[in-house]
Amino acid sequence: MEQSALARNVRQVWGRAGTRWLAGLPAVLDEVAADWDLTVGEPFDLSFHYVTEVTRADGAPAVLKLGVPSGDSLRTEAPALAAFGGRGAVRLLRADLDRGALLLERATPGDRLRDLVPHDDAAATAVAAELMRRLHAAPVPEPPDRLTDLTSHALGFDRYLAEHGDRGPLPRDLVARAAGLMRELCASGERVVLHGDLHHDNILRGTREPWLAIDPHGLVGDPGYELGPLLYNPEPDVRDPALTALVPARVEQLADAVAVPVERVVAWGFVACVLSDVWNAEDWRPGDRSPLSRATDIARLLLPRLPA
Known part of the structure:
Protein backbone atom coordinates (compact mmCIF):
# COMPACT_ATOMS: atom_id res chain seq x y z
CA MET A 1 0.00 0.00 0.00
CA GLU A 2 2.60 2.58 1.05
CA GLN A 3 4.31 4.13 -1.97
CA SER A 4 7.68 5.80 -1.37
CA ALA A 5 6.82 9.16 -2.99
CA LEU A 6 3.48 9.30 -1.18
CA ALA A 7 5.04 8.43 2.16
CA ARG A 8 7.85 10.95 1.76
CA ASN A 9 5.55 13.78 0.71
CA VAL A 10 2.92 13.10 3.37
CA ARG A 11 5.47 12.97 6.18
CA GLN A 12 7.17 16.13 4.93
CA VAL A 13 3.94 18.14 4.73
CA TRP A 14 1.90 16.76 7.64
CA GLY A 15 4.58 15.44 10.00
CA ARG A 16 3.29 13.16 12.75
CA ALA A 17 -0.29 13.49 11.55
CA GLY A 18 0.87 12.26 8.16
CA THR A 19 2.72 9.31 9.68
CA ARG A 20 -0.41 8.30 11.61
CA TRP A 21 -2.51 8.65 8.47
CA LEU A 22 -0.16 6.43 6.47
CA ALA A 23 -0.35 3.75 9.16
CA GLY A 24 -4.15 3.83 9.13
CA LEU A 25 -4.58 4.18 5.37
CA PRO A 26 -5.32 0.49 4.57
CA ALA A 27 -8.09 0.40 7.19
CA VAL A 28 -9.63 3.68 6.00
CA LEU A 29 -9.57 2.45 2.40
CA ASP A 30 -11.37 -0.74 3.38
CA GLU A 31 -13.92 1.09 5.54
CA VAL A 32 -14.81 3.73 2.95
CA ALA A 33 -15.02 1.15 0.18
CA ALA A 34 -17.41 -0.96 2.27
CA ASP A 35 -19.54 1.99 3.40
CA TRP A 36 -19.87 3.40 -0.13
CA ASP A 37 -20.17 -0.01 -1.84
CA LEU A 38 -17.07 0.42 -3.98
CA THR A 39 -14.88 -2.13 -5.69
CA VAL A 40 -11.30 -0.87 -5.48
CA GLY A 41 -9.06 -1.03 -8.55
CA GLU A 42 -5.56 0.15 -9.28
CA PRO A 43 -4.12 3.33 -7.75
CA PHE A 44 -2.97 6.19 -9.91
CA ASP A 45 0.48 7.77 -9.59
CA LEU A 46 0.59 8.93 -5.99
CA SER A 47 2.02 12.18 -4.67
CA PHE A 48 0.21 13.75 -1.68
CA HIS A 49 -3.02 11.69 -1.60
CA TYR A 50 -4.02 8.10 -2.14
CA VAL A 51 -6.02 8.14 -5.38
CA THR A 52 -7.40 4.96 -6.90
CA GLU A 53 -9.81 3.70 -9.50
CA VAL A 54 -13.06 2.36 -8.04
CA THR A 55 -16.29 0.97 -9.43
CA ARG A 56 -19.63 1.86 -7.85
CA ALA A 57 -22.39 -0.62 -7.10
CA ASP A 58 -24.18 0.28 -10.34
CA GLY A 59 -21.03 -0.42 -12.36
CA ALA A 60 -20.14 3.24 -12.93
CA PRO A 61 -16.43 4.08 -12.82
CA ALA A 62 -15.27 6.61 -10.24
CA VAL A 63 -12.19 7.79 -8.39
CA LEU A 64 -11.64 7.56 -4.64
CA LYS A 65 -9.29 10.16 -3.17
CA LEU A 66 -8.06 9.80 0.42
CA GLY A 67 -5.99 12.33 2.31
CA VAL A 68 -4.97 13.50 5.76
CA PRO A 69 -8.26 14.67 7.35
CA SER A 70 -6.58 17.54 9.18
CA GLY A 71 -5.12 18.92 5.95
CA ASP A 72 -6.66 21.82 4.09
CA SER A 73 -6.44 20.48 0.55
CA LEU A 74 -9.49 18.20 0.48
CA ARG A 75 -11.48 20.65 2.62
CA THR A 76 -11.12 23.30 -0.10
CA GLU A 77 -11.25 20.90 -3.06
CA ALA A 78 -14.70 19.62 -2.08
CA PRO A 79 -16.49 23.02 -1.99
CA ALA A 80 -14.72 24.12 -5.17
CA LEU A 81 -15.97 21.05 -7.03
CA ALA A 82 -19.43 21.59 -5.54
CA ALA A 83 -19.41 25.19 -6.78
CA PHE A 84 -18.30 24.14 -10.28
CA GLY A 85 -21.16 21.62 -10.36
CA GLY A 86 -19.55 19.54 -13.11
CA ARG A 87 -19.17 22.50 -15.49
CA GLY A 88 -15.62 22.14 -16.74
CA ALA A 89 -14.56 19.93 -13.83
CA VAL A 90 -15.16 16.41 -12.62
CA ARG A 91 -18.21 16.02 -10.42
CA LEU A 92 -18.00 15.54 -6.68
CA LEU A 93 -20.10 12.45 -6.02
CA ARG A 94 -19.67 12.05 -2.28
CA ALA A 95 -17.51 13.43 0.54
CA ASP A 96 -16.58 12.47 4.09
CA LEU A 97 -14.11 15.11 5.18
CA ASP A 98 -13.80 13.69 8.69
CA ARG A 99 -12.24 10.62 7.08
CA GLY A 100 -10.48 12.62 4.38
CA ALA A 101 -12.41 10.91 1.58
CA LEU A 102 -13.78 12.20 -1.72
CA LEU A 103 -15.59 10.17 -4.35
CA LEU A 104 -15.15 11.75 -7.76
CA GLU A 105 -16.32 11.29 -11.32
CA ARG A 106 -13.69 9.48 -13.36
CA ALA A 107 -12.69 11.35 -16.50
CA THR A 108 -12.45 8.88 -19.35
CA PRO A 109 -10.42 8.26 -21.43
CA GLY A 110 -8.38 10.51 -19.14
CA ASP A 111 -5.54 11.57 -21.47
CA ARG A 112 -3.76 14.62 -20.10
Missing part, protein backbone atom coordinates in the same frame (compact mmCIF):
# COMPACT_ATOMS: atom_id res chain seq x y z
CA LEU A 113 -3.67 17.98 -21.85
CA ARG A 114 0.12 17.87 -21.57
CA ASP A 115 0.11 15.35 -24.45
CA LEU A 116 -0.59 18.26 -26.82
CA VAL A 117 2.56 20.13 -25.72
CA PRO A 118 4.66 21.25 -27.52
CA HIS A 119 3.53 19.96 -30.92
CA ASP A 120 0.13 21.72 -30.67
CA ASP A 121 0.62 24.18 -27.86
CA ALA A 122 -1.93 26.66 -29.21
CA ALA A 123 -4.62 23.97 -29.09
CA ALA A 124 -3.68 23.10 -25.50
CA THR A 125 -3.83 26.75 -24.49
CA ALA A 126 -7.24 27.13 -26.13
CA VAL A 127 -8.59 24.16 -24.17
CA ALA A 128 -7.31 25.61 -20.89
CA ALA A 129 -8.77 29.03 -21.65
CA GLU A 130 -12.20 27.56 -22.44
CA LEU A 131 -12.18 25.58 -19.19
CA MET A 132 -11.20 28.72 -17.32
CA ARG A 133 -14.21 30.59 -18.68
CA ARG A 134 -16.54 27.77 -17.66
CA LEU A 135 -15.08 27.39 -14.17
CA HIS A 136 -15.11 31.11 -13.44
CA ALA A 137 -18.80 31.36 -14.32
CA ALA A 138 -19.64 29.46 -11.11
CA PRO A 139 -21.29 31.66 -8.46
CA VAL A 140 -19.15 32.37 -5.42
CA PRO A 141 -20.69 30.57 -2.42
CA GLU A 142 -22.03 32.81 0.32
CA PRO A 143 -20.30 32.83 2.66
CA PRO A 144 -17.17 31.55 0.85
CA ASP A 145 -15.48 30.62 4.15
CA ARG A 146 -14.72 27.02 3.11
CA LEU A 147 -12.61 28.33 0.23
CA THR A 148 -9.23 30.04 0.64
CA ASP A 149 -9.00 33.75 -0.08
CA LEU A 150 -6.35 34.31 -2.73
CA THR A 151 -4.84 37.27 -0.88
CA SER A 152 -3.59 34.89 1.83
CA HIS A 153 -1.08 33.47 -0.67
CA ALA A 154 0.81 36.77 -0.57
CA LEU A 155 1.93 35.82 2.92
CA GLY A 156 4.21 33.24 1.29
CA PHE A 157 6.35 36.09 -0.04
CA ASP A 158 6.48 37.68 3.40
CA ARG A 159 7.60 34.42 5.03
CA TYR A 160 10.31 33.95 2.42
CA LEU A 161 11.68 37.45 2.90
CA ALA A 162 11.61 37.15 6.69
CA GLU A 163 13.45 33.82 6.66
CA HIS A 164 15.93 34.28 3.81
CA GLY A 165 16.31 38.01 3.15
CA ASP A 166 19.22 38.46 0.73
CA ARG A 167 20.61 34.97 1.33
CA GLY A 168 17.95 32.82 -0.30
CA PRO A 169 17.99 31.12 -3.70
CA LEU A 170 15.59 33.73 -5.13
CA PRO A 171 16.71 37.36 -5.38
CA ARG A 172 15.12 39.51 -2.69
CA ASP A 173 14.05 42.22 -5.15
CA LEU A 174 12.25 39.67 -7.33
CA VAL A 175 10.26 38.36 -4.36
CA ALA A 176 9.49 41.83 -3.01
CA ARG A 177 8.28 42.95 -6.44
CA ALA A 178 5.98 39.94 -6.70
CA ALA A 179 4.61 40.49 -3.19
CA GLY A 180 3.63 44.08 -3.83
CA LEU A 181 2.29 43.35 -7.29
CA MET A 182 0.10 40.49 -6.06
CA ARG A 183 -1.55 42.69 -3.47
CA GLU A 184 -2.17 45.39 -6.09
CA LEU A 185 -3.70 42.88 -8.50
CA CYS A 186 -5.95 41.38 -5.85
CA ALA A 187 -7.15 44.80 -4.74
CA SER A 188 -8.02 45.85 -8.29
CA GLY A 189 -9.55 42.60 -9.49
CA GLU A 190 -12.73 40.59 -9.47
CA ARG A 191 -13.68 37.68 -7.20
CA VAL A 192 -14.52 34.31 -8.71
CA VAL A 193 -14.14 30.69 -7.63
CA LEU A 194 -10.66 29.68 -8.80
CA HIS A 195 -9.33 26.23 -9.52
CA GLY A 196 -6.00 27.51 -8.21
CA ASP A 197 -3.75 24.99 -9.98
CA LEU A 198 -5.13 24.77 -13.50
CA HIS A 199 -2.43 23.36 -15.75
CA HIS A 200 -1.72 20.67 -18.31
CA ASP A 201 -1.55 17.76 -15.85
CA ASN A 202 -4.81 18.74 -14.14
CA ILE A 203 -6.89 18.80 -17.33
CA LEU A 204 -8.05 15.40 -18.61
CA ARG A 205 -9.89 14.33 -21.73
CA GLY A 206 -13.44 13.32 -20.87
CA THR A 207 -16.62 11.93 -22.39
CA ARG A 208 -19.34 13.96 -20.65
CA GLU A 209 -17.38 17.06 -21.68
CA PRO A 210 -14.37 17.09 -24.03
CA TRP A 211 -12.01 18.15 -21.22
CA LEU A 212 -12.42 18.21 -17.43
CA ALA A 213 -10.34 19.78 -14.69
CA ILE A 214 -9.26 17.79 -11.63
CA ASP A 215 -7.59 18.57 -8.30
CA PRO A 216 -8.72 22.16 -7.64
CA HIS A 217 -7.13 24.02 -4.74
CA GLY A 218 -10.34 25.92 -4.08
CA LEU A 219 -9.64 29.67 -3.94
CA VAL A 220 -11.66 32.84 -4.27
CA GLY A 221 -10.01 35.77 -5.99
CA ASP A 222 -9.10 37.51 -9.23
CA PRO A 223 -9.41 35.31 -12.35
CA GLY A 224 -6.03 36.47 -13.64
CA TYR A 225 -4.27 34.32 -11.03
CA GLU A 226 -5.50 31.24 -12.89
CA LEU A 227 -3.28 32.09 -15.85
CA GLY A 228 0.05 31.68 -14.05
CA PRO A 229 0.36 27.88 -13.81
CA LEU A 230 -0.37 27.62 -17.54
CA LEU A 231 2.84 29.52 -18.24
CA TYR A 232 5.32 27.36 -16.31
CA ASN A 233 3.74 23.96 -16.94
CA PRO A 234 4.02 21.17 -17.92
CA GLU A 235 7.16 19.74 -16.28
CA PRO A 236 8.22 22.90 -14.41
CA ASP A 237 11.25 21.10 -12.97
CA VAL A 238 12.66 20.72 -16.48
CA ARG A 239 14.43 23.97 -17.34
CA ASP A 240 14.00 23.50 -21.08
CA PRO A 241 14.52 26.68 -23.12
CA ALA A 242 12.17 25.31 -25.78
CA LEU A 243 9.31 25.19 -23.26
CA THR A 244 10.17 28.65 -21.96
CA ALA A 245 10.08 29.95 -25.54
CA LEU A 246 6.39 29.03 -25.75
CA VAL A 247 5.45 31.60 -23.10
CA PRO A 248 5.18 34.83 -25.14
CA ALA A 249 2.71 33.20 -27.53
CA ARG A 250 0.74 31.76 -24.62
CA VAL A 251 0.52 35.21 -23.01
CA GLU A 252 -0.93 36.77 -26.15
CA GLN A 253 -3.34 33.89 -26.76
CA LEU A 254 -4.60 33.80 -23.18
CA ALA A 255 -5.11 37.57 -23.07
CA ASP A 256 -7.28 37.36 -26.17
CA ALA A 257 -9.12 34.18 -25.15
CA VAL A 258 -10.14 35.25 -21.65
CA ALA A 259 -10.42 39.00 -22.37
CA VAL A 260 -7.74 40.05 -19.87
CA PRO A 261 -5.34 42.86 -20.86
CA VAL A 262 -1.91 41.57 -21.88
CA GLU A 263 -0.19 43.62 -19.18
CA ARG A 264 -2.37 41.98 -16.53
CA VAL A 265 -1.60 38.51 -17.89
CA VAL A 266 2.10 39.35 -17.72
CA ALA A 267 1.77 40.68 -14.17
CA TRP A 268 -0.17 37.67 -12.87
CA GLY A 269 2.17 35.33 -14.70
CA PHE A 270 5.17 36.95 -13.04
CA VAL A 271 3.53 36.76 -9.59
CA ALA A 272 2.53 33.12 -9.99
CA CYS A 273 5.96 32.08 -11.26
CA VAL A 274 7.79 33.70 -8.35
CA LEU A 275 5.28 32.30 -5.87
CA SER A 276 5.77 28.79 -7.26
CA ASP A 277 9.49 28.86 -6.52
CA VAL A 278 8.95 30.62 -3.19
CA TRP A 279 6.95 27.53 -2.24
CA ASN A 280 9.68 25.28 -3.64
CA ALA A 281 12.17 27.08 -1.40
CA GLU A 282 10.18 26.69 1.83
CA ASP A 283 12.48 23.99 3.23
CA TRP A 284 15.66 25.15 1.48
CA ARG A 285 18.79 25.65 3.57
CA PRO A 286 22.23 27.00 2.53
CA GLY A 287 24.16 24.15 0.95
CA ASP A 288 21.04 22.44 -0.41
CA ARG A 289 20.52 21.91 -4.10
CA SER A 290 18.79 24.85 -5.76
CA PRO A 291 14.98 24.57 -5.55
CA LEU A 292 14.43 26.87 -8.52
CA SER A 293 12.44 25.63 -11.49
CA ARG A 294 11.51 26.88 -14.94
CA ALA A 295 9.07 29.20 -13.16
CA THR A 296 11.97 31.47 -12.21
CA ASP A 297 13.25 31.48 -15.80
CA ILE A 298 9.80 32.61 -16.94
CA ALA A 299 9.56 35.23 -14.20
CA ARG A 300 12.82 36.73 -15.48
CA LEU A 301 11.47 36.58 -19.02
CA LEU A 302 8.35 38.52 -17.99
CA LEU A 303 10.11 40.99 -15.68
CA PRO A 304 11.01 43.56 -18.39
CA ARG A 305 7.35 43.66 -19.49
CA LEU A 306 6.03 44.67 -16.06
CA PRO A 307 4.78 48.23 -15.65
CA ALA A 308 7.40 50.60 -14.32
Whole structure:
Protein backbone atom coordinates (compact mmCIF):
# COMPACT_ATOMS: atom_id res chain seq x y z
CA MET A 1 0.00 0.00 0.00
CA GLU A 2 2.60 2.58 1.05
CA GLN A 3 4.31 4.13 -1.97
CA SER A 4 7.68 5.80 -1.37
CA ALA A 5 6.82 9.16 -2.99
CA LEU A 6 3.48 9.30 -1.18
CA ALA A 7 5.04 8.43 2.16
CA ARG A 8 7.85 10.95 1.76
CA ASN A 9 5.55 13.78 0.71
CA VAL A 10 2.92 13.10 3.37
CA ARG A 11 5.47 12.97 6.18
CA GLN A 12 7.17 16.13 4.93
CA VAL A 13 3.94 18.14 4.73
CA TRP A 14 1.90 16.76 7.64
CA GLY A 15 4.58 15.44 10.00
CA ARG A 16 3.29 13.16 12.75
CA ALA A 17 -0.29 13.49 11.55
CA GLY A 18 0.87 12.26 8.16
CA THR A 19 2.72 9.31 9.68
CA ARG A 20 -0.41 8.30 11.61
CA TRP A 21 -2.51 8.65 8.47
CA LEU A 22 -0.16 6.43 6.47
CA ALA A 23 -0.35 3.75 9.16
CA GLY A 24 -4.15 3.83 9.13
CA LEU A 25 -4.58 4.18 5.37
CA PRO A 26 -5.32 0.49 4.57
CA ALA A 27 -8.09 0.40 7.19
CA VAL A 28 -9.63 3.68 6.00
CA LEU A 29 -9.57 2.45 2.40
CA ASP A 30 -11.37 -0.74 3.38
CA GLU A 31 -13.92 1.09 5.54
CA VAL A 32 -14.81 3.73 2.95
CA ALA A 33 -15.02 1.15 0.18
CA ALA A 34 -17.41 -0.96 2.27
CA ASP A 35 -19.54 1.99 3.40
CA TRP A 36 -19.87 3.40 -0.13
CA ASP A 37 -20.17 -0.01 -1.84
CA LEU A 38 -17.07 0.42 -3.98
CA THR A 39 -14.88 -2.13 -5.69
CA VAL A 40 -11.30 -0.87 -5.48
CA GLY A 41 -9.06 -1.03 -8.55
CA GLU A 42 -5.56 0.15 -9.28
CA PRO A 43 -4.12 3.33 -7.75
CA PHE A 44 -2.97 6.19 -9.91
CA ASP A 45 0.48 7.77 -9.59
CA LEU A 46 0.59 8.93 -5.99
CA SER A 47 2.02 12.18 -4.67
CA PHE A 48 0.21 13.75 -1.68
CA HIS A 49 -3.02 11.69 -1.60
CA TYR A 50 -4.02 8.10 -2.14
CA VAL A 51 -6.02 8.14 -5.38
CA THR A 52 -7.40 4.96 -6.90
CA GLU A 53 -9.81 3.70 -9.50
CA VAL A 54 -13.06 2.36 -8.04
CA THR A 55 -16.29 0.97 -9.43
CA ARG A 56 -19.63 1.86 -7.85
CA ALA A 57 -22.39 -0.62 -7.10
CA ASP A 58 -24.18 0.28 -10.34
CA GLY A 59 -21.03 -0.42 -12.36
CA ALA A 60 -20.14 3.24 -12.93
CA PRO A 61 -16.43 4.08 -12.82
CA ALA A 62 -15.27 6.61 -10.24
CA VAL A 63 -12.19 7.79 -8.39
CA LEU A 64 -11.64 7.56 -4.64
CA LYS A 65 -9.29 10.16 -3.17
CA LEU A 66 -8.06 9.80 0.42
CA GLY A 67 -5.99 12.33 2.31
CA VAL A 68 -4.97 13.50 5.76
CA PRO A 69 -8.26 14.67 7.35
CA SER A 70 -6.58 17.54 9.18
CA GLY A 71 -5.12 18.92 5.95
CA ASP A 72 -6.66 21.82 4.09
CA SER A 73 -6.44 20.48 0.55
CA LEU A 74 -9.49 18.20 0.48
CA ARG A 75 -11.48 20.65 2.62
CA THR A 76 -11.12 23.30 -0.10
CA GLU A 77 -11.25 20.90 -3.06
CA ALA A 78 -14.70 19.62 -2.08
CA PRO A 79 -16.49 23.02 -1.99
CA ALA A 80 -14.72 24.12 -5.17
CA LEU A 81 -15.97 21.05 -7.03
CA ALA A 82 -19.43 21.59 -5.54
CA ALA A 83 -19.41 25.19 -6.78
CA PHE A 84 -18.30 24.14 -10.28
CA GLY A 85 -21.16 21.62 -10.36
CA GLY A 86 -19.55 19.54 -13.11
CA ARG A 87 -19.17 22.50 -15.49
CA GLY A 88 -15.62 22.14 -16.74
CA ALA A 89 -14.56 19.93 -13.83
CA VAL A 90 -15.16 16.41 -12.62
CA ARG A 91 -18.21 16.02 -10.42
CA LEU A 92 -18.00 15.54 -6.68
CA LEU A 93 -20.10 12.45 -6.02
CA ARG A 94 -19.67 12.05 -2.28
CA ALA A 95 -17.51 13.43 0.54
CA ASP A 96 -16.58 12.47 4.09
CA LEU A 97 -14.11 15.11 5.18
CA ASP A 98 -13.80 13.69 8.69
CA ARG A 99 -12.24 10.62 7.08
CA GLY A 100 -10.48 12.62 4.38
CA ALA A 101 -12.41 10.91 1.58
CA LEU A 102 -13.78 12.20 -1.72
CA LEU A 103 -15.59 10.17 -4.35
CA LEU A 104 -15.15 11.75 -7.76
CA GLU A 105 -16.32 11.29 -11.32
CA ARG A 106 -13.69 9.48 -13.36
CA ALA A 107 -12.69 11.35 -16.50
CA THR A 108 -12.45 8.88 -19.35
CA PRO A 109 -10.42 8.26 -21.43
CA GLY A 110 -8.38 10.51 -19.14
CA ASP A 111 -5.54 11.57 -21.47
CA ARG A 112 -3.76 14.62 -20.10
CA LEU A 113 -3.67 17.98 -21.85
CA ARG A 114 0.12 17.87 -21.57
CA ASP A 115 0.11 15.35 -24.45
CA LEU A 116 -0.59 18.26 -26.82
CA VAL A 117 2.56 20.13 -25.72
CA PRO A 118 4.66 21.25 -27.52
CA HIS A 119 3.53 19.96 -30.92
CA ASP A 120 0.13 21.72 -30.67
CA ASP A 121 0.62 24.18 -27.86
CA ALA A 122 -1.93 26.66 -29.21
CA ALA A 123 -4.62 23.97 -29.09
CA ALA A 124 -3.68 23.10 -25.50
CA THR A 125 -3.83 26.75 -24.49
CA ALA A 126 -7.24 27.13 -26.13
CA VAL A 127 -8.59 24.16 -24.17
CA ALA A 128 -7.31 25.61 -20.89
CA ALA A 129 -8.77 29.03 -21.65
CA GLU A 130 -12.20 27.56 -22.44
CA LEU A 131 -12.18 25.58 -19.19
CA MET A 132 -11.20 28.72 -17.32
CA ARG A 133 -14.21 30.59 -18.68
CA ARG A 134 -16.54 27.77 -17.66
CA LEU A 135 -15.08 27.39 -14.17
CA HIS A 136 -15.11 31.11 -13.44
CA ALA A 137 -18.80 31.36 -14.32
CA ALA A 138 -19.64 29.46 -11.11
CA PRO A 139 -21.29 31.66 -8.46
CA VAL A 140 -19.15 32.37 -5.42
CA PRO A 141 -20.69 30.57 -2.42
CA GLU A 142 -22.03 32.81 0.32
CA PRO A 143 -20.30 32.83 2.66
CA PRO A 144 -17.17 31.55 0.85
CA ASP A 145 -15.48 30.62 4.15
CA ARG A 146 -14.72 27.02 3.11
CA LEU A 147 -12.61 28.33 0.23
CA THR A 148 -9.23 30.04 0.64
CA ASP A 149 -9.00 33.75 -0.08
CA LEU A 150 -6.35 34.31 -2.73
CA THR A 151 -4.84 37.27 -0.88
CA SER A 152 -3.59 34.89 1.83
CA HIS A 153 -1.08 33.47 -0.67
CA ALA A 154 0.81 36.77 -0.57
CA LEU A 155 1.93 35.82 2.92
CA GLY A 156 4.21 33.24 1.29
CA PHE A 157 6.35 36.09 -0.04
CA ASP A 158 6.48 37.68 3.40
CA ARG A 159 7.60 34.42 5.03
CA TYR A 160 10.31 33.95 2.42
CA LEU A 161 11.68 37.45 2.90
CA ALA A 162 11.61 37.15 6.69
CA GLU A 163 13.45 33.82 6.66
CA HIS A 164 15.93 34.28 3.81
CA GLY A 165 16.31 38.01 3.15
CA ASP A 166 19.22 38.46 0.73
CA ARG A 167 20.61 34.97 1.33
CA GLY A 168 17.95 32.82 -0.30
CA PRO A 169 17.99 31.12 -3.70
CA LEU A 170 15.59 33.73 -5.13
CA PRO A 171 16.71 37.36 -5.38
CA ARG A 172 15.12 39.51 -2.69
CA ASP A 173 14.05 42.22 -5.15
CA LEU A 174 12.25 39.67 -7.33
CA VAL A 175 10.26 38.36 -4.36
CA ALA A 176 9.49 41.83 -3.01
CA ARG A 177 8.28 42.95 -6.44
CA ALA A 178 5.98 39.94 -6.70
CA ALA A 179 4.61 40.49 -3.19
CA GLY A 180 3.63 44.08 -3.83
CA LEU A 181 2.29 43.35 -7.29
CA MET A 182 0.10 40.49 -6.06
CA ARG A 183 -1.55 42.69 -3.47
CA GLU A 184 -2.17 45.39 -6.09
CA LEU A 185 -3.70 42.88 -8.50
CA CYS A 186 -5.95 41.38 -5.85
CA ALA A 187 -7.15 44.80 -4.74
CA SER A 188 -8.02 45.85 -8.29
CA GLY A 189 -9.55 42.60 -9.49
CA GLU A 190 -12.73 40.59 -9.47
CA ARG A 191 -13.68 37.68 -7.20
CA VAL A 192 -14.52 34.31 -8.71
CA VAL A 193 -14.14 30.69 -7.63
CA LEU A 194 -10.66 29.68 -8.80
CA HIS A 195 -9.33 26.23 -9.52
CA GLY A 196 -6.00 27.51 -8.21
CA ASP A 197 -3.75 24.99 -9.98
CA LEU A 198 -5.13 24.77 -13.50
CA HIS A 199 -2.43 23.36 -15.75
CA HIS A 200 -1.72 20.67 -18.31
CA ASP A 201 -1.55 17.76 -15.85
CA ASN A 202 -4.81 18.74 -14.14
CA ILE A 203 -6.89 18.80 -17.33
CA LEU A 204 -8.05 15.40 -18.61
CA ARG A 205 -9.89 14.33 -21.73
CA GLY A 206 -13.44 13.32 -20.87
CA THR A 207 -16.62 11.93 -22.39
CA ARG A 208 -19.34 13.96 -20.65
CA GLU A 209 -17.38 17.06 -21.68
CA PRO A 210 -14.37 17.09 -24.03
CA TRP A 211 -12.01 18.15 -21.22
CA LEU A 212 -12.42 18.21 -17.43
CA ALA A 213 -10.34 19.78 -14.69
CA ILE A 214 -9.26 17.79 -11.63
CA ASP A 215 -7.59 18.57 -8.30
CA PRO A 216 -8.72 22.16 -7.64
CA HIS A 217 -7.13 24.02 -4.74
CA GLY A 218 -10.34 25.92 -4.08
CA LEU A 219 -9.64 29.67 -3.94
CA VAL A 220 -11.66 32.84 -4.27
CA GLY A 221 -10.01 35.77 -5.99
CA ASP A 222 -9.10 37.51 -9.23
CA PRO A 223 -9.41 35.31 -12.35
CA GLY A 224 -6.03 36.47 -13.64
CA TYR A 225 -4.27 34.32 -11.03
CA GLU A 226 -5.50 31.24 -12.89
CA LEU A 227 -3.28 32.09 -15.85
CA GLY A 228 0.05 31.68 -14.05
CA PRO A 229 0.36 27.88 -13.81
CA LEU A 230 -0.37 27.62 -17.54
CA LEU A 231 2.84 29.52 -18.24
CA TYR A 232 5.32 27.36 -16.31
CA ASN A 233 3.74 23.96 -16.94
CA PRO A 234 4.02 21.17 -17.92
CA GLU A 235 7.16 19.74 -16.28
CA PRO A 236 8.22 22.90 -14.41
CA ASP A 237 11.25 21.10 -12.97
CA VAL A 238 12.66 20.72 -16.48
CA ARG A 239 14.43 23.97 -17.34
CA ASP A 240 14.00 23.50 -21.08
CA PRO A 241 14.52 26.68 -23.12
CA ALA A 242 12.17 25.31 -25.78
CA LEU A 243 9.31 25.19 -23.26
CA THR A 244 10.17 28.65 -21.96
CA ALA A 245 10.08 29.95 -25.54
CA LEU A 246 6.39 29.03 -25.75
CA VAL A 247 5.45 31.60 -23.10
CA PRO A 248 5.18 34.83 -25.14
CA ALA A 249 2.71 33.20 -27.53
CA ARG A 250 0.74 31.76 -24.62
CA VAL A 251 0.52 35.21 -23.01
CA GLU A 252 -0.93 36.77 -26.15
CA GLN A 253 -3.34 33.89 -26.76
CA LEU A 254 -4.60 33.80 -23.18
CA ALA A 255 -5.11 37.57 -23.07
CA ASP A 256 -7.28 37.36 -26.17
CA ALA A 257 -9.12 34.18 -25.15
CA VAL A 258 -10.14 35.25 -21.65
CA ALA A 259 -10.42 39.00 -22.37
CA VAL A 260 -7.74 40.05 -19.87
CA PRO A 261 -5.34 42.86 -20.86
CA VAL A 262 -1.91 41.57 -21.88
CA GLU A 263 -0.19 43.62 -19.18
CA ARG A 264 -2.37 41.98 -16.53
CA VAL A 265 -1.60 38.51 -17.89
CA VAL A 266 2.10 39.35 -17.72
CA ALA A 267 1.77 40.68 -14.17
CA TRP A 268 -0.17 37.67 -12.87
CA GLY A 269 2.17 35.33 -14.70
CA PHE A 270 5.17 36.95 -13.04
CA VAL A 271 3.53 36.76 -9.59
CA ALA A 272 2.53 33.12 -9.99
CA CYS A 273 5.96 32.08 -11.26
CA VAL A 274 7.79 33.70 -8.35
CA LEU A 275 5.28 32.30 -5.87
CA SER A 276 5.77 28.79 -7.26
CA ASP A 277 9.49 28.86 -6.52
CA VAL A 278 8.95 30.62 -3.19
CA TRP A 279 6.95 27.53 -2.24
CA ASN A 280 9.68 25.28 -3.64
CA ALA A 281 12.17 27.08 -1.40
CA GLU A 282 10.18 26.69 1.83
CA ASP A 283 12.48 23.99 3.23
CA TRP A 284 15.66 25.15 1.48
CA ARG A 285 18.79 25.65 3.57
CA PRO A 286 22.23 27.00 2.53
CA GLY A 287 24.16 24.15 0.95
CA ASP A 288 21.04 22.44 -0.41
CA ARG A 289 20.52 21.91 -4.10
CA SER A 290 18.79 24.85 -5.76
CA PRO A 291 14.98 24.57 -5.55
CA LEU A 292 14.43 26.87 -8.52
CA SER A 293 12.44 25.63 -11.49
CA ARG A 294 11.51 26.88 -14.94
CA ALA A 295 9.07 29.20 -13.16
CA THR A 296 11.97 31.47 -12.21
CA ASP A 297 13.25 31.48 -15.80
CA ILE A 298 9.80 32.61 -16.94
CA ALA A 299 9.56 35.23 -14.20
CA ARG A 300 12.82 36.73 -15.48
CA LEU A 301 11.47 36.58 -19.02
CA LEU A 302 8.35 38.52 -17.99
CA LEU A 303 10.11 40.99 -15.68
CA PRO A 304 11.01 43.56 -18.39
CA ARG A 305 7.35 43.66 -19.49
CA LEU A 306 6.03 44.67 -16.06
CA PRO A 307 4.78 48.23 -15.65
CA ALA A 308 7.40 50.60 -14.32
